[in-house]
Amino acid sequence: MRSVLILVTVFVLLAGLGPMLAPYDPTAINIPKRLSGPSAEFLLGTDAMGRDVLSRLLHGARWSLGLAFLISVISLVIGTTIGLVAALGGRLADWVMMRATDTFLAFPELVAAIVIAGLMGAGTWSLIFALSVTGWMRYARVARGIGLSVQSRGYVVQAQLADMPGWSIARWHYLPSLIPSLTVVWTGMFARAILGISALGFLGFGVQPPNPEWGSMLLDARVHLRSTPLQMVWPGLAVVICVLAINLTGDALRDALAERDRHE
């Protein structure tokens, strides 16, 4: 858990302070200096409109990481709710919720997100909607499994017999079981959201220019592959580093939880 907190802190700092460290305005156009290579003035060079690539990368952290965080939390809330309703709401609710989950899983998530975002019209809101609505199924499955197993434990039955209020049972008996596993799922979905945002940005269906988002920066840079190839390297590298950091943290957390379960 501690490693997840450290990671989140680093990302919050990166998204919060990154823009302050940026030497220039990320949308300031400077046509005479367009497509210049790395120099003392522009450390990572400039793009096709003469905008400073370093400043755009640093501001881009706020778009990519911030949106990915938002999306992964929205889908966490949707998925957990659906999973718990399925587990605790009786047989019919379970059947309906799980078939809905199957239906959403019957499609590659990113392809579904591309269709939804593309048809809704490019923009940040359709991006958030498309990735949230296609990203809740894993949470639902995990929450349902835990809900079913906790429901049958002796202490929950006793708490119900003792007239413990529902929210109190949820707080003291369900939440402690849900949090660790859902955090593992969340790290995976956070990483997927970063990849999804940049993929949609790269196709032109995501965050729109002149906003500096890593995927759309890649789209801009692609055209100038021959003249300034390095520009294409930076935004992709930023995505890789963030996703790798999240995945490694998620792996470590999963191993730690498995270790703890073995000792119990």
Place this chain on the structure above:
Amino acid sequence: MIQVIGGLLLRAIVVLSGTALLTFALLWNAPGDPAQTIAMARFDALLTEDVIDQVREEVGLNRSFWQAFWAWLGPLLTLDLGYSAVTGRPVGPDLWAAISYTFPLAFAALGLGLAISIPLAVIATKRPGGWLDRFAVGIASLGNAIPSYWLGLILILIFAVKLAWLPALGAATPAHAILPALTLGLGVAASLTRIIRSGILEARGQSFLPAFRRRGVSDRAVGRDHIAPHAAIPVITVFGLELAFLLEGLVLVEVIFGRPGLGTFLVEAIMARDFAHVQAVVVLTALVFVTVNLIIDLIYRVIDPRIGESDA
């Protein structure tokens, strides 16, 4: 067994109907006037209300939601995909043309992924925890974090622009498929390596293996007859996920490499608001996906009969 197959089939039908309905609802409620978009794509000029209304009438956009849904679903059940309102041509042949570019690429990528990941996992598990093992796991973790579209661009940069060894854009010759297949194959290999590796390690921990060894069965025979089938189970289970990964990658990789496959077909259809094309791709994808998962479910039940009714 027949009951199990029946249950799985019913589930597949429910899921497919759900997908069809959701897709149609999404298209129906998409913002903007589709009639206008279609008219503009067709005539490429400034249009009067009159022309747009004629298009609306012709394409059937003035019907109610359910009328339009049944009008689409009915022919679909007889495998009639209808006509594209934008191109005016039947959807089927164009879709097949796109698939003929996508299928070989997908199979090449899958083959390449297996050809890289199986030896890598076998070498890695020779000494678990050794430097080769850690190296393989590290490479696989890195590979999992690299987006396919970026890898594709980097490969274009190295092999097409700098070294000029391979063509990058289009699909004119088989050589054009090398870079896209490599892009996808490396991604598949990255995710499979870890799964095969842990499959082998788990299979090796099985309690019956020492008994075979004591009876003098060679290491090679134990590996072939006992470890390999055990390690295959987790690989079969994740095959559905692998397919999803492959399809997601295909869309982006085809767009990057300018291949006229299913992914490019889908993205172009979305941009042109070509409802018939979008629906065709979505339903086809769902069908392939549901069928593959159904087959995996069945294979899994045959290999490991312990999974049964409790897994509702």
